[in-house]
Amino acid sequence: MEISDAVRLRDASAGTLAARAETLARKARARAVRENASLGCVFVHEDLDGADGDIYPVTRERVRAALTKALNSAHYVLSVAEVEAWLLLFPDALTKTVSSWQLPQQYRNRDTGTLIDPKKIMKNSVSSPARRYRESDAAEVVARAIALNCLDTPSGSNRSWSQLRADATECGGHHIPQMRRPS
């Protein structure tokens, strides 16, 4: 299930952060009840909206701790600088999504977390006016990357992407199977 919520966590003060994490937890539990499902684990995503640096691990840990306190099992996915930086890791998936899209050489094999404005790169350098990249395209690029089986072989690096992959592995191995065990 997916819950869209514009609430900001990364720049909230300690008290506000705890309250917002509680609100998110309440919404997730209510949604699970409505769907007659058990709440296994929750992934919460937010963009850092800034290039990778010292602030990334500090912010990530602070919000992760608050979410873990509010929910029994949670992951905080903080993309650096934003989701588009992840898309730049998969040039073949970009071209599979729209055949005219090409990742220019200067953005290949890079730490895409250091790029200031990956969305602009997607809009102006990868795509063209013929078929301009839109934020709603991101899911399809990821789906193409999954189909190409290249999620674990990105063409560059981005430690927020590596973190997401580590979280997904941890979740699949430790969080979800526990929920499937008969009680």
Ligand SMILES: [Zn+2]
């Ligand atoms: Zn999990």
